[in-house]
Structures are given as structure tokens and as C-alpha cells.
Amino acid sequence: MSCWALIALKSPAAAKGRLAETLDTATRRRLVEQMFADVLAALRAARQIAGIAVVTAETLADASLMRIDDPGHGLNAALAHGAAELAARGVDELLILHADLPLASGTEIDQLIAAGRAQGLAIAPDKAGQGSNALYLPLSAAFNFRLHFGPDSFRLHQTEAAAHAQTLARVDVPGLSFDVDEPRDLEQLLAATGGRYDFLRGALQQS
Numbered sequence: 001m002s003c004w005a006l007i008a009l010k011s012p013a014a015a016k017g018r019l020a021e022t023l024d025t026a027t028r029r030r031l032v033e034q035m036f037a038d039v040l041a042a043l044r045a046a047r048q049i050a051g052i053a054v055v056t057a058e059t060l061a062d063a064s065l066m067r068i069d070d071p072g073h074g075l076n077a078a079l080a081h082g083a084a085e086l087a088a089r090g091v092d093e094l095l096i097l098h099a100d101l102p103l104a105s106g107t108e109i110d111q112l113i114a115a116g117r118a119q120g121l122a123i124a125p126d127k128a129g130q131g132s133n134a135l136y137l138p139l140s141a142a143f144n145f146r147l148h149f150g151p152d153s154f155r156l157h158q159t160e161a162a163a164h165a166q167t168l169a170r171v172d173v174p175g176l177s178f179d180v181d182e183p184r185d186l187e188q189l190l191a192a193t194g195g196r197y198d199f200l201r202g203a204l205q206q207s
């Protein structure tokens with residue numbers, strides 16, 4: 001079995017709109033880029049990840065990533081397109097995870113994959129237990145398993161699994177549960193990291 005990671009990456013200029021009142025455009029871009037770099041580092045530290053694909057409209061500087069062009073119809077369409085591209089290349093397991101999980105670790109990613117292999121499907125909810133930060137699914141099922149990222153996606157993904165007579169293994173681990181959405185998440189990010197997000201300090205002191 002070979003598990004590929006699939007990340008959807010919004011253009012940094014448009015990403016993290018909910019932080020637009022707290023961070024100027026340049027700082028938001030830097031945040032998006034640093035979080036993406038952290039997620040890539042975690043994936044590279046994971047033992048069970050065979051490759052990394054990114055669905056995006058951007059160009060990617062890192063030649064080791066497989067770039068898949070974003071069809072431009074939102075997050076779920078981007079991920080479904082990425083899944084189909086990987087399936088066409090013979091990939092049989094998928095780990096979808098978001099680019100805004102700066103505290104994710106390789107160990108946690110391996111844990112999610114192990115839970116998915118044991119149960120068929122696995123999910124890492126967000127800290128509120130409402131969103132879906134990472135999802136493991138076998139790619140043979142991906143064509144039938146409709147993706148529901150967005151509001152209330154944790155419940156919707158559970159309902160989708162039930163419609164296929166499956167249950168999602170729920171994996172609650174700190175790094176996969178911490179997504180950066182709101183200004184208050186930035187304070188927690190600063191407190192949890194050793195300096196690499198210090199560029200946020202100035203903006204947070206002013207807000």
C-alpha cells in the first residue's frame with residue numbers, strides 16, 4: 001500500500017481571509033507560507049507517506065511536490081480532482097490534510113494512517129470537534145466517498161461514512177486538531193512555537 005498526502009492550497013493572497021483584519025497582506029502571506037512549510041516538514045517526517053501532491057493555482061518552488069492544477073470550483077472540487085489524478089497514477093491510499101496545521105507532527109500523521117488502515121477510514125477533527133483537519137481514505141473508495149470540507153464537515157463526513165456502511169476512526173491528537181483560523185489561534189501558535197512565528201508579534205501587539 002502506498003499512501004500519498006494531498007493538500008489543497010489556496011493562493012496566499014486570498015488565504016486566511018478571517019485574519020485579514022488582524023494581519024496585513026504581507027504578514028498573512030508569510031504565515032500561510034510558514035504553515036505550509038511546517039506541514040510539509042511533518043509529512044516528510046512521517047514514515048508512511050510515499051509522496052506529496054498539492055492542488056493549487058500557484059506555481060510551486062519545491063520540485064519534489066506533485067503539483068495538480070486547481071480547477072477553480074472551491075475546496076471540495078479541488079480535492080476530488082486531486083484524488084482522481086492520484087488514483088489515475090495508481091495511488092491507492094490518500095491522506096488529505098490542510099495547509100494550516102502548523103503543529104502537526106510526523107508521528108501524528110502516521111497514527112492517523114494506522115487508524116485508517118485498521119478501520120477503513122479515519123479523521124482528525126479540529127479543536128472544536130466540528131471541522132475536518134485531516135482525512136484518511138482508501139482511493140478505491142474515494143470516487144464514492146463525497147468530500148464535505150467546510151462548515152460542519154466532521155458531522156457530514158461521519159454521515160457520508162455511514163451511508164457507505166463504514167465508520168470513521170476518530171483521531172484526537174494536538175497537532176492535527178490545531179488549525180489556524182481566527183485571530184485567537186495566533187496567540188496560541190506563538191506560545192507553542194520556538195521563534196519561527198515571531199514575525200506575528202508586531203501585528204498582534206497592535207490588534
Ligand SMILES: Nc1nc2c(ncn2[C@@H]2O[C@H](COP(=O)(O)OP(=O)(O)OP(=O)(O)O)[C@@H](O)[C@H]2O)c(=O)[nH]1
Nearest residue numbers: 008009010015016017018055070074075078098099
Ligand atoms: N486549492 C484550493 N485550496 C483551498 C481552497 N479553499 C481552501 N483551500 C485550502 O483548504 C485548507 C483549509 O482552508 P480554510 O481553513 O478554509 O482556510 P482559508 O480558506 O485559507 O481561510 P479563510 O479564507 O479564512 O476561510 C487550506 O489548506 C486552504 O489553503 C480552494 O478553493 N482551492
Ligand SMILES: O=C(O)[C@H](O)COP(=O)(O)O
Nearest residue numbers: 131132133149150153181
Ligand atoms: O472542513 C473543514 O474543517 C474545512 O476544510 C475547513 O473549515 P474551516 O474553514 O472552518 O477551518
